[in-house]
Amino acid sequence: MSIFDNPFDPDRNLRAGCACGQHESAAEHDQAAALRCEPVDSEEKRYEGVVASAVMRAMFPQDAARRAFLKSVGASTALAALSQFFPIKTATEVFAQTGAPEKKDLKVGFIPITCATPIIMAAPLGFYSKHGLNVEVVKTAGWAVIRDKTINKEYDAAHMLAPMPIAISLGLGANAIPFAVPAIENINGQGIVLANKHKDKRDPKDWKGMKFAIPFDYSMHNYLLRYYLAEHGIDPDTDVQLRSVPPPEMVANLRADNIDGFLAPDNICQRAIYDGVGFMHLLSKEIWDGHPCCSFAASREFITTAPNSFAALTRAIVDATAYASKAENRKQIAEAIAPANYINAPVTVLEQVLTGTYADGLGGVKTDEKRVDFDPFPWQSFAVWMLTQMKRWGQIKGDVDYKAVAEQVYLATDTKKLMTEMGLTPPATAYKSFAVMGKTFDPAKPEDYVTSFKIRKAS
Amino acid sequence: MTTISLRLRAGLVSIALLAAFLGIWHLATRASAPVKAMSPEYAKLMGLTATQGKSAMPGPLDVGAKLWEHLKRPFYDNGPNDKGLGIQLGYSIARVGLGYLLAVLVAIPLGFLIGMSPLLSRALDPFIQVLKPISPLAWMPLALYTIKDSSISAIFVIFICSIWPMLLNTVFGVASVRKEWINVARTLEVGTLRRAFTVILPAAAPTILTGMRISIGIAWLVIVAAEMLVGGTGIGYFVWNEWNNLSITNVIIAILLIGIVGMLLDQILARFTRMVTFPE
Numbered sequence: 031m032s033i034f035d036n037p038f039d040p041d042r043n044l045r046a047g048c049a050c051g052q053h054e055s056a057a058e059h060d061q062a063a064a065l066r067c068e069p070v071d072s073e074e075k076r077y078e079g080v081v082a083s084a085v086m087r088a089m090f091p092q093d094a095a096r097r098a099f100l101k102s103v104g105a106s107t108a109l110a111a112l113s114q115f116f117p118i119k120t121a122t123e124v125f126a127q128t129g130a131p132e133k134k135d136l137k138v139g140f141i142p143i144t145c146a147t148p149i150i151m152a153a154p155l156g157f158y159s160k161h162g163l164n165v166e167v168v169k170t171a172g173w174a175v176i177r178d179k180t181i182n183k184e185y186d187a188a189h190m191l192a193p194m195p196i197a198i199s200l201g202l203g204a205n206a207i208p209f210a211v212p213a214i215e216n217i218n219g220q221g222i223v224l225a226n227k228h229k230d231k232r233d234p235k236d237w238k239g240m241k242f243a244i245p246f247d248y249s250m251h252n253y254l255l256r257y258y259l260a261e262h263g264i265d266p267d268t269d270v271q272l273r274s275v276p277p278p279e280m281v282a283n284l285r286a287d288n289i290d291g292f293l294a295p296d297n298i299c300q301r302a303i304y305d306g307v308g309f310m311h312l313l314s315k316e317i318w319d320g321h322p323c324c325s326f327a328a329s330r331e332f333i334t335t336a337p338n339s340f341a342a343l344t345r346a347i348v349d350a351t352a353y354a355s356k357a358e359n360r361k362q363i364a365e366a367i368a369p370a371n372y373i374n375a376p377v378t379v380l381e382q383v384l385t386g387t388y389a390d391g392l393g394g395v396k397t398d399e400k401r402v403d404f405d406p407f408p409w410q411s412f413a414v415w416m417l418t419q420m421k422r423w424g425q426i427k428g429d430v431d432y433k434a435v436a437e438q439v440y441l442a443t444d445t446k447k448l449m450t451e452m453g454l455t456p457p458a459t460a461y462k463s464f465a466v467m468g469k470t471f472d473p474a475k476p477e478d479y480v481t482s483f484k485i486r487k488a489s
Numbered sequence: 490m491t492t493i494s495l496r497l498r499a500g501l502v503s504i505a506l507l508a509a510f511l512g513i514w515h516l517a518t519r520a521s522a523p524v525k526a527m528s529p530e531y532a533k534l535m536g537l538t539a540t541q542g543k544s545a546m547p548g549p550l551d552v553g554a555k556l557w558e559h560l561k562r563p564f565y566d567n568g569p570n571d572k573g574l575g576i577q578l579g580y581s582i583a584r585v586g587l588g589y590l591l592a593v594l595v596a597i598p599l600g601f602l603i604g605m606s607p608l609l610s611r612a613l614d615p616f617i618q619v620l621k622p623i624s625p626l627a628w629m630p631l632a633l634y635t636i637k638d639s640s641i642s643a644i645f646v647i648f649i650c651s652i653w654p655m656l657l658n659t660v661f662g663v664a665s666v667r668k669e670w671i672n673v674a675r676t677l678e679v680g681t682l683r684r685a686f687t688v689i690l691p692a693a694a695p696t697i698l699t700g701m702r703i704s705i706g707i708a709w710l711v712i713v714a715a716e717m718l719v720g721g722t723g724i725g726y727f728v729w730n731e732w733n734n735l736s737i738t739n740v741i742i743a744i745l746l747i748g749i750v751g752m753l754l755d756q757i758l759a760r761f762t763r764m765v766t767f768p769e
Contacts, residue, residue, distance in 0.1 A: 171720040306539030371571035389534035
């Protein structure tokens, strides 16, 4: 029974009735899967519901007994009776008032790409102020700079590529400093763009000797491009050249013919098409539907010194992510984040990315509503997958304690608690299995997964 | 009479060159006819470069219009990542000023010391020779890592890049003061400190100021690159932010302004140099 089921409904089916077992019916399961995180009604009502359910459940821990009670007196009478000896109103207020943030004025760094949508839009659309924070979102020049500025405590939290907090925590390419991810920013939202001259080279087997750009070594972009190439028999270390190039330089380099293509975060892909220098070969969604892309990260130190600020910040981000996940809000968001103060890109480009109706660069208009999507839950199995790829491509050597690292960095438990408090429905487990290009990944057996690939760096 | 006419002629040639440059620029960046037929629905999603064959390079008219827009409101403030050009230039000039001033405070006394003492001059020479050719931007990661503050790091980079020309010129100027003058001062039993201020300083001043003039040029060159790296504020950040948006128009405007400010800084130092120059 999930937190949002109405405990005052005597006719509620107590047996689980859907494929995953978490939902009452197959229809409800579909709905939950489609919306993932759906804010309900008003804040207050949501909290009241949560508090009332908790009280009702505490009094009648047995589902059957509660049902009998409700049947005999009716839901409204039951609620009235409960309020008689339990101050639900006060409890709701207490519940809604989480501890006051230790630090109200926060700085959050971001890179101007659509992955940062929740972090950015939370400023103009007021999600930070709603949670009692005064946040300044600061545009940053590159991933290495955002890393250094966050480590230097110039930023309290930052937008990072999903594997970066893992790499920083492990001390890859930086000093080992424990970092944590309370929320994933976006899922999907990348693409492989090729220069117009490669219009007829759509089969990756023909790509030997080509030069590709990726935004950063510790990025999903790098791992996905390598994965995609390797699945087509191209060894990314020897058959092609992969260059780490800051996203804005990618379009310029593609125009100048310095690279043949790139796997980049959006709006860069769409920008290349908009400027007529490339075409969309493949959305990253077609490699792995629902893959994480960027994350919202903070250092452990910030979390322990200012836990309430951190919780408020996470709530704001989760709230914004939930808002961004709704298709009908996307146009408004595109307009809110386009100005020079935020992403600084033409509204048309952002709209194409966010609404999923886009020009493919070959003369066609395509529609894919899930081209980019927003889902805050930091699945620990995502972290395990990234670690397997770091191992596969020689970024980490030796034995890896996959589970320990994943659980240390990806704060699924804390996020679950916050989401529950906010009246959202978090998934029951922190590990899920998924398929990348048709190959199933079992988070319980990471080492087998690494060795199952033919193309990888010899360790 | 001849000088005036020469100045007039030079001015005319300058204007003609500018006009020719703008004309060629305008012609080279004109939009050609639509590249190829595309459905209107598709065209709506594409940029002008793709639909109308508009050159990716803006023409002088675009730049002029945009420049006018910026000049009309140089001090707007739309939040931490979008400020007017006046504010951005102000940030850059303040950074350069601070880093440069610190360098002056260190380089000139140190240069005096080294120039007046042959022993120190020899002993420190290898260090100076090694440190001098290092690109100031190479210091950036080190500075960010150790200072742990990006704005101070930028100032440090300005400091470290502007110190060398000043130091070397001071050393050279002090060391090559004519021996006769120093000997005269000695004969008159002038103390070391007084000798330094009344004899050596005026004699070496033109050389020192030349070093300072070279330094301010370098500092202004470096600030743009440093701000592109660090981000946040300043004209370098403006260039980076507009590059991010592939707005070449704004980048050209920034280039123009960087050039003008650099020229002004140089002219100020040149005027100071003329003030201290003496006929021998």
